Amino acid sequence: MTEFSIRSYTSRDAPWVLAAHARHYREVDGFDESFATLVETILRDFDAGHDPEREAGWIAVDGAGAPVACMFCVALDADTAKLRMFLVTDAARGRGLGYRLLQTCMGFARERGYKGMRLWTHESHVAACALYRRNGWSLVSCRSVRSFGQALVEQEWQIRF
Template identity: 30%
Template sequence: MMTESLMVENIRVASRRMVRELGFMNQTIASTQYSPSVVHALLEIEARGLMTAAQLVQILGLEKSSVSRMLAKLVSIGELEERPSTGDGRTKVLGLTAMGRQTVWKINDYSNERVMGALKKLDPVRQQAVSLGLISYADALKACREKSEVDAPIGFEIVPGYRAGLIGRITEMHGSYYAREHDFGSFFESKVAAGLAEFSGRLEKPSNEIWLAIQNERIVGSVAIDGEDLGNNEAHLRWFILDDGCRGSGLGRKLISKAMKFCDEREFSAVQLWTFNKLTAARRLYESFGFELYKEWQGDQWGSTLTEQQFTRKA
């Protein structure tokens, strides 16, 4: 019987060979001028018909900002077209143009020929084994990716919704951190508490949600999406905070990932957040999820005059 280590090595070697033989080491593939990500995007849109950018992000497993840039390019060169969704006129869906359908036909023709040529080298039993094996392995890889995207680091649990003590604990984490690091006072802490109290009364609305990071039954982190206060089908990211001992654990990324998945599933047209210019680590995290600095100004909404910033993540 083959040992587990040998099986793993054989699969890795075969995977590298497949990547090379299928042309994924090149800048363009499938006899086109396009990169692998572009070719995959065109094929998925062709297979599923009209779809949103958010849906494509989930399917391809790429960062939202990368997919947005890629789709904008495909629209500009005429492979794709945008149109209002029949279910919600505020949401844009993407479809292939006549040019795009011709491109996909060429991709499919080339790819089918490559697959059929390889299968002819195998007997019928091995052909069936290859088909079933590849499908099963691809499904398993996808399951691993989806699990890693939503699981919290070991020792933590991320739960949605209200939990007793939420308002006081999140307020405490904000008050303690910002008093120590940025000299914020009672004005800021009171504002956090009042906002959380008001928002908690609206958590039953499907456009609103809060996620709590729990360790040993204690709240050690939070993030919320308010889908009502801005209007215009825009979401507001609020109350992102981690307890002092949890920073650098990867927990913040897991919380933001939960919030962005929620926003993408509900197809908000944009996500907005307000912060200030001294929170460098948080800014890097926001930007990794596709947020971009929209504007900055001198303000005092938190009780101290500083350079306030607005970041936007567009659909």
């Protein structure tokens, strides 16, 4: 079985994060290029001005050092962190890596003094939503939208520490 390790994100990881998100969401959810544009903007903003004391990203790598997953924690406001750009590639799914990344991100947010976290996703991301629920997150809103070329149901989740 492949061992995975989690390391800090650096700007050198941005091309992988962008390509992995664009490929996965195009192939799995049929998202159009506007999704890749959003991810590119998020990454550019993070690389240009994140506060390393309160914001971080993580990359999970396989035994050969190849990236297989990522997650980011950014400030939403003084008391609330936002989970962003959570992705586990198909090759790494089902091995507890999403759980490890989520625990890393939530632990970081707690240690930095946030009182809670929020995230935005779509109900079609069934495995991720189940992971959030199992780890104490609550669904706070849902709404039907047309985004990224698809009819979707957006969801917002939160957890209080």
